Amino acid sequence: MSTETPQATNFLRNIIQDDLQNGRHETIVTRFPPEPNGYLHIGHAKSICLNFGLAKEFGGRCHLRFDDTNPAKEDTEYIESIKESVHWLGFDWGSHLYYASNYFEQLYQWAEQLILQGKAYVDDLTAEEIRAHRGTLTEPGKESPYRGRTVEENLDLFRRMRAGEFPDGAKVLRAKIDMASPNMNLRDPVMYRIIHAPHPHVGDAWRIYPMYDYAHGQSDAIEGITHSVCTLEFEDHKPLYEWFLANLPVPARPRQYEFARLNLSYTVMSKRKLLQLVQDGDVSGWDDPRMPTIMGLRRRGYTPESLRSFCDRIGVGRSDSWIDMSILEESVREDLNQRAPRAMAVLHPVKLVIENYPEGEGEQFSLANHPQRPELGSRTVPFCRELFIEQDDFMENPVKGFHRLAPGKEVRLRGAYIVTCTGFVKDETGAVTEIRCSYDPETRSGLPGAERKVKGVIHWVSARHAVAAEVRLYDRLFSVPNPAGDDWKALINPASVEILRDCRLEPSLARAGAEERFQFERQGYFCVDLRETRPGTPVFNRTVTLRDSWVKADKGA
Missing domain, CATH: 2.40.240.10 (Ribosomal Protein L25; Chain P)
Incomplete structure (x- = not known):
């Protein structure tokens, strides 16, 4: 039985419908690109449902692509948990499972092309110095003293970075864009950094790894993604996404669209x-x-x-x-x-003894598994002289409105009999350890005329048959x-x-x-x-x- 809410329209559906109607795309291709550095959370579930859901709705496909560009934080445990989570949610990528690391060689070759075009350079500044040079929202950035290196020098240094000649943090490759841009992401962003660490997917093949902002758009292009849907924090990164696509010979030109991320209280x-x-x-x-x-x-x-x-x-x-x-x-x-089928469970048990019920005897009650779904059937619940009920279903001195067991008060045991409290036993601390009662055999559930109305109904389990x-x-x-x-x-x-x-x-x-x-x-x-x-x-x-x-x-x- 489905309880899912019918899908409502949203701006992304409208965009895709317009793209299909105007012939911009024949097939819609989306992607879900998690970084394998942790388990997916409910916010990722929103993105999974959106990307896979849009692809299914419009007869397209959705790729699962791991953004595995930082081996220092990634693990195969996370990769497997992500795949399991997507499948469990009810979605399937079919044959379209990819890794950004599949494209490392192509990304590297494209980076060399940017160097040859004078649009990328090797920088020796530290991460802290790069941040200090970047400027603020109201002040332009300051160019690196290494920004003027020749194409030949940059190409040589970048190839030596790949060969593993330099330690972590010694050098980075940066795109040469505009240090005065009002968009901070365009102020010569880092494209590659040195990381001497084994990669969970490609092993020890690489010593340099692309940054997400560089790898993401090109991976989308390689896979023919039509609608690259991401959360709003990437909106300011969109000009950089488009800059790389415009300056490289990519096989396709995906478009990025942003939606609000999930913030859960x-x-x-x-x-x-x-x-x-x-x-x-x-x-x-x-x-x-x-x-x-x-x-x-x-x-x-x-x-x-x-x-x-x-x-x-x-x-x-x-x-x-x-x-x-x-x-x-x-x-x-x-x-x-x-x-969910119904069942009885006593979480804070106290014993209930039915004093006028024959010792050593018992009977079976048939209880429906669901009050509105007879197709779920029923189960048999054993009943005997000694039961367990919830501690808070008894009160020695009941307050107003308490309709459960109390001295002289009666309740119905769910699906069984009406019982009346006749007494109770306390231990040395004053805690009630046993409740005594009598039952009315004429009130057995299911018998004609047995459904005498009482204000309280409580659940119970047989002490002899209960599962701990x-x-x-x-x-x-x-x-x-x-x-x-x-x-x-x-x-x-x-x-x-x-x-x-x-x-x-x-x-x-x-x-x-x-x-x-x-x-x-x-x-x-x-x-x-x-x-x-x-x-x-x-x-x-x-x-x-x-x-x-x-x-x-x-x-x-």
Whole structure:
């Protein structure tokens, strides 16, 4: 069953429709170009859905191309996780998997051509000196003292850079454009730098690596990309993108279009900050269920459908804005409400003894797996004299409006009988350790006339048959909507995860496999952990609560 929102129009669809109608392109070709220096996050999901979605909608194709131009930060683990994330989201690049490193030789030859045209030069300034020479938004830059080197000298030095004669940082290749340009990106940008490090895709073949701004547009041209869609922070880089294309004999002239990136509240989207969380041990890894990474959201229990629906719901615009986390959470609630079978799980158990139920006996109740979807079938739940219920479903001195168990009060056990509390037992600390009750056998669910109305209905599991499990209650990673500033890590939500190791689940859940999702009645939506579940010992992660528990906090923020 699909719960995805119908696609709304956006300015990129309008551009593509116009290009096709006016014959500018016969086939639409887009690309998704991640840098393999970390796991993809929800912001990348928006770009994936947009690029692959546009290509599919207009009968074109979308390439997956790794921007692997910085081996010092890249790893094959990231490459594999990116491929897995794109596939899991429901998209396929077919035979169109590429790497920028596939084009290193061609990019190098084109760089030599720029040198021969007098449009590139080797610079000996350090990175700090280059920044100091670049000027400001109101002051022009200062030309490097090495800008006047001859073509022959530049060509010799560039070839020696490739041969590995110089150490890291000793020299760079820069485009010779305009140090007085009002666009800082045109003030002789760096094209190549020296990095003596093995590359995850091409090994030790290279000692110099192209910068993204140089490699990106030419890679698009080589692949015949028609619409190079990127986020707004690259808008100021567009003149440089076009300068390289105009000054090189590229086989095609792609166009760049920018859209607003995704800024999501109660989390961070910077790869640098996400990496810091991983390295500092604030989370268990890139796929920690609290992380905004696609693999983290997957472990948390989000579905591909819910993420695609979320990306379509927030739309594609040209103005940066913040999206509240509640919209993402509501997307997965809507999806799981339709697809997730129901089950009973007691997360904070206390024993309930039915004193007038025969000892040693028991019976079976058939409960629907979904109240609105009979095609999902039913499961059998065992019942006996001793049960487990939630601790907070009992109150010794009930407050006004409390409609669960209390001395002399009655409730219905979900799908079973009405019981009345007759007493309770406390330990030496005053904590309730056992609740006593009696049941009315004439109120068995499903019997004619048995559905006597009571105000409270609670869930339960048979103590004799219950499955012991670990359940992790995940919540938002940060306690404020915008965790910014130098002390951003101090804003981590101390309640972002609570690990419960003494939960009791109905026995049908013992057979649940990795990534199976359920609604634990009255608790929320939960998923069997992808990484740590073992046969017979499931670990469940809470995906989201049944309703937004942050409403008051959001209003007060």
